[in-house]
Amino acid sequence: MIDQIVVDARDLTRVFGTSPPRTAIEGVDLRVHSAEFVAVFGPSGSGKSTLLSIVGGLDTGYRGTATLLGRDLAAMSDRELSRLRGAHVGFVFQAFHLLDHLSVLDNVLVPSLFHPRSASMDDAREALRKVGLHDRMSDPTTALSGGQRQRVAIARAIAHRPALLICDEPTGNLDADTAAQIIDIFTSLNRDDGATVLCATHDTRIAEAASRTIELRDGRVVAAEVSP
Ligand SMILES: Nc1ncnc2c1ncn2[C@@H]1O[C@H](COP(=O)(O)OP(=O)(O)O)[C@@H](O)[C@H]1O
Ligand SMILES: [Mg+2]
Numbered sequence: 001m002i003d004q005i006v007v008d009a010r011d012l013t014r015v016f017g018t019s020p021p022r023t024a025i026e027g028v029d030l031r032v033h034s035a036e037f038v039a040v041f042g043p044s045g046s047g048k049s050t051l052l053s054i055v056g057g058l059d060t061g062y063r064g065t066a067t068l069l070g071r072d073l074a075a076m077s078d079r080e081l082s083r084l085r086g087a088h089v090g091f092v093f094q095a096f097h098l099l100d101h102l103s104v105l106d107n108v109l110v111p112s113l114f115h116p117r118s119a120s121m122d123d124a125r126e127a128l129r130k131v132g133l134h135d136r137m138s139d140p141t142t143a144l145s146g147g148q149r150q151r152v153a154i155a156r157a158i159a160h161r162p163a164l165l166i167c168d169e170p171t172g173n174l175d176a177d178t179a180a181q182i183i184d185i186f187t188s189l190n191r192d193d194g195a196t197v198l199c200a201t202h203d204t205r206i207a208e209a210a211s212r213t214i215e216l217r218d219g220r221v222v223a224a225e226v227s228p
Pocket of ligand 2: 048049050168169200
């Protein structure tokens with residue numbers, strides 16, 4: 001795989017509101033290369049979600065520069081950002097966000113309704129195989145456990161083979177054993193498939209699984225470490 005800079009963010013600052021203004025992140029740099037697994041680690045309120053929203057093209061109200069796959073996000077319209085996300089980014093959130101009246105397979109295919117050239121039926125099946133749910137494809141998601149529901153959300157996020165998989169507290173709603181299974185999936189997606197993973201967490205086990213960790217405290221980077 002060609003080494004590529006997937007995310008390049010420099011001196012990012014995000015201030016919310018005016019009376020009083022609240023600085024969510026300040027002066028943050030983040031660079032993510034292809035095939036890296038980077039954890040953004042820090043306590044609640046430290047700015048992790050704010051940082052991920054900016055580099056994932058979901059929030060444009062920042063100062064500083066942010067590029068995704070070489071494209072300057074501040075220079076793009078909402079429509080262009082939506083297309084870029086649909087084609088090249090997959091998102092996994094703490095709360096799964098599944099559509100419970102649909103089957104497992106249909107949930108994985110939902111993004112392709114909005115981005116027609118994204119995941120095919122075969123891609124969706126392959127993604128479900130990777131997360132170990134190929135035998136549950138026609139079940140309603142209501143029949144699944146929390147960990148299985150998060151695996152559906154991961155399959156949905158990877159089916160179109162995104163250049164960047166962004167995860168925001170993906171184990172936050174799961175018990176320890178289930179969380180460990182989810183972490184194993186991210187590890188194998190990264191190690192075996194070369195997926196580029198950017199994961200916000202306060203779970204130390206995700207930080208240990210990652211190839212690199214940046215630590216935020218009160219909106220600033222306080223440490224950056226490479227795993228031994
Ligand atoms: N949309 C928003 N409006 C106002 N304040 C916000 C908003 N989003 C985040 N913040 C504030 O920014 C800070 C960082 O939040 P966040 O990025 O969600 O942290 P984390 O994900 O690490 O818990 C917090 O003080 C939070 O209250
Ligand atoms: Mg958060």
